[in-house]
Amino acid sequence: MCLGIPMQIKGIDGFVAHCEAKGVRRDVNLFLLQEANLQPGDYVLVHVGYALQKISEAHARSAWELFDKILQSEAEQYHA
Amino acid sequence: MPNPDSHTQAEQKKWLEKIRALALPEKVRIMNVCGGHERAISMAGLRSVLPDNIELIPGPGCPVCICPEEDVYDAIQLALQENVTLVAFGDMLRVPVNVPRGEVKSLEQARAAGADIRPIASPMEAVQLAQQLAHQQVVFFATGFETTTAPVAAMLAAGVPDNLSVLLSARLTWPAVAMLLDSETPGFDALVAPGHVSTVMGAEEWRFVADKHHLPAAVAGFTAESLLAGFYSTLRQLDEDKAFLDNCYPEAVTAEGNPAARKILDQVMEVVDANWRGVGVIPASGFALRGAYKKHDARKRFPVLQNDHAARRRVGAMPPGCDCARVVLGKLYPNECRLYGSACTPRSPIGPCMVSDEGACRIWWSSGVREPVTTTQDEAQDKLSQHMVV
Numbered sequence: 001m002c003l004g005i006p007m008q009i010k011g012i013d014g015f016v017a018h019c020e021a022k023g024v025r026r027d028v029n030l031f032l033l034q035e036a037n038l039q040p041g042d043y044v045l046v047h048v049g050y051a052l053q054k055i056s057e058a059h060a061r062s063a064w065e066l067f068d069k070i071l072q073s074e075a076e077q078y079h080a
Numbered sequence: 081m082p083n084p085d086s087h088t089q090a091e092q093k094k095w096l097e098k099i100r101a102l103a104l105p106e107k108v109r110i111m112n113v114c115g116g117h118e119r120a121i122s123m124a125g126l127r128s129v130l131p132d133n134i135e136l137i138p139g140p141g142c143p144v145c146i147c148p149e150e151d152v153y154d155a156i157q158l159a160l161q162e163n164v165t166l167v168a169f170g171d172m173l174r175v176p177v178n179v180p181r182g183e184v185k186s187l188e189q190a191r192a193a194g195a196d197i198r199p200i201a202s203p204m205e206a207v208q209l210a211q212q213l214a215h216q217q218v219v220f221f222a223t224g225f226e227t228t229t230a231p232v233a234a235m236l237a238a239g240v241p242d243n244l245s246v247l248l249s250a251r252l253t254w255p256a257v258a259m260l261l262d263s264e265t266p267g268f269d270a271l272v273a274p275g276h277v278s279t280v281m282g283a284e285e286w287r288f289v290a291d292k293h294h295l296p297a298a299v300a301g302f303t304a305e306s307l308l309a310g311f312y313s314t315l316r317q318l319d320e321d322k323a324f325l326d327n328c329y330p331e332a333v334t335a336e337g338n339p340a341a342r343k344i345l346d347q348v349m350e351v352v353d354a355n356w357r358g359v360g361v362i363p364a365s366g367f368a369l370r371g372a373y374k375k376h377d378a379r380k381r382f383p384v385l386q387n388d389h390a391a392r393r394r395v396g397a398m399p400p401g402c403d404c405a406r407v408v409l410g411k412l413y414p415n416e417c418r419l420y421g422s423a424c425t426p427r428s429p430i431g432p433c434m435v436s437d438e439g440a441c442r443i444w445w446s447s448g449v450r451e452p453v454t455t456t457q458d459e460a461q462d463k464l465s466q467h468m469v470v
Contacts (some may be wrong), residue, residue: 003116003302004227004276007230015238029204031234032280032341043188045279048169048224049202050231053279053338059331062088066303070123 004045004052005067006060011040019052020043022064081105088305098258100131102312109267110314111410112259113253114274115438116302122447124304130311137268138443139410140256144171144429144436146408147358149390151249152178154385155221156187158247159195161384167206168221170199171229171436174429178395181465203235212245219378221247226277228365230341233348236373243461245378247385248367249353253277254285255365260409261293269412270314272307275329281424282337283327300373301329315417348373355395358397358405358431405433406442413453414441420452421445 007019007028016079017038019028021037029050030038038044043060104365112118118138120126127136146277152175159166166187167361169358173188191197200206203220210218218241222232229250238248253274260266272287278299289297296317300310306329313326326334336342347370354366370379379385402419402424414420414433426445435438 003119004279005312015172026370027204029202030236031238032230032338032344035340036109045276047227047276048231050234050330051331052230052276052341055332065088066120 004047006043006053006055006063007046008057008060009038009042009044011039017044019046019051021046036048082152083428084212088303091305092308094282095305095312096129097106097317099134099206099312100310101284101314104131104319105269106132106133108269108315108318109137110134110270110272111137111257111268112141112272112274112405113139113257114277115436115443116276116439117141117272117274117307118440119438120302120307121297121391122303124307126304126307127310134311134315134432136311137410138414138440139179139260139268140273140356140359141253142407142408142433142436142438142440143228143251144169144175145404145439146251146256146359147172147223147249147432148355148357149177149395149397150267150355150389151221151223151247153392154387155219155247156190156195157185158378158382158384159190160184160193162382164219164382165196165209166199166219166221167198167200167209168394169223170201171202171438172195172221172223172437173199175432176399176430176435178397178399187216195253198239202443206244207235207240210241214241216243217381218244219247219382220244221249225251225253225274226280226345229349230280230281230338230345233345236369236376237344237347242375245376246369248349248369248377250349250367252351252367254288255288255362256335256359258437259287259359259362261295266293266295267281270293270318271298272310272314273299274345275296275299275301275306275333278327278329278333278337280338280341282335282342283333284335285337290317290325294323296323296326298326298328299333301331301333315450335437339401357445358408358409361440398432399430402431404433404439404441407431407433410465414444415449415453417441421450422452440466 006023029066102233206220298310298313349367349393406412433441
């Protein structure tokens with residue numbers, strides 16, 4: 001998928017950030033954002049385990065809503 | 081606090097009203113080149129709420145679908161013949177190649193036949209596996225567009241174990257659009273450019289669409305509001321007869337993208353001519369490893385990968401009867417394929433567009449379009465509209 005998922009950084013350890021999205025925790029690689037001066041609390045767009053861009057909290061929330069709708073719609077189709 | 085749902089619905093309504101107020105030609109075709117866009121359009125039922133003269137065309141937006149047949153064949157043969165562990169993004173495992181009945185036709189079948197093939201979700205998993213299996217050759221069959229290729233480059237730039245090599249089959253998105261626009265029949269009047277590809281590469285990458293070809297272009301995000309804003313931008317450009325590049329996704333996209341990511345990509349890989357399944361060779365659309373990174377090139381490491389693919393070219397790019405080649409280029413809607421919904425379904429896919437989550441056929445099927453056309457486009461859109469959020 002060329003679709004990134006927003007996650008919030010909870011902690012940073014070198015190039016690895018411990019991130020969370022809606023209760024799901026993942027380690028995310030920050031190598032592509034090494035010049036971005038990221039801090040815990042920041043939101044990033046994550047694709048295949050790598051943070052691609054820093055984003056705002058508002059954008060993270062609207063993207064999470066979109067994923068909920070897509071997943072819900074697909075689940076309905078799958079069981080139809 | 082206002083209800084966020086009512087806010088987004090009001091936003092969608094606003095864009096639709098603005099679109100309906102435009103004086104538009106009899107037919108306008110807006111192409112998207114991103115599986116994520118097509119999925120968002122289909123799930124939100126945007127086709128059914130737009131005026132009838134606006135067509136939304138899914139174009140070359142699925143890296144799994146356009147991964148050359150010979151590369152998938154090579155990956156299968158490597159996994160079967162050599163003592164390697166092959167890792168690939170999960171979507172690749174079911175992609176079929178054209179071999180006689182009875183032969184192994186997908187990585188999934190090769191795995192069932194005993195090959196060590198493992199699906200991964202991140203390049204980091206390939207590195208971890210290579211560290212765990214220190215005495216085993218691990219090969220990462222790396223497919224994808226820029227959003228995936230930049231992480232693969234980051235993986236290599238950060239340093240990987242010697243026993244990890246990459247079978248690189250990555251592609252740039254924009255050259256396929258350039259190829260269509262350079263052809264006599266591009267098949268679209270405006271472009272909605274991919275959101276997260278542009279997050280990495282920058283909106284400016286799409287400027288050629290407006291400047292060179294005088295077609296409206298807008299980068300859009302993945303919500304219905306952002307897509308509608310992108311459609312409105314391109315339609316207003318048509319209405320005013322003034323094509324430019326608009327960025328309707330400033331939340332994640334800047335003009336220059338992610339400079340660090342672009343630098344790493346350029347440091348690790350050079351851009352080369354590359355074959356696209358069902359399309360042919362597109363100049364400067366693929367990647368090859370540079371300099372010191374070449375020692376991790378699986379094609380140099382394994383003799384079974386060193387072939388000229390003459391035999392593969394003879395078998396044809398797509399399975400017999402499959403219209404994926406025309407679906408990929410936006411020349412046919414998925415349900416206009418002769419096999420859609422009859423011989424070819426997600427449970428038993430024939431063509432790559434029905435395999436991948438990013439394939440237009442798979443997305444349309446997931447959105448509820450079940451009938452092949454002979455049913456009309458309107459009826460197909462009615463099906464999609466059952467799931468509309470607008």
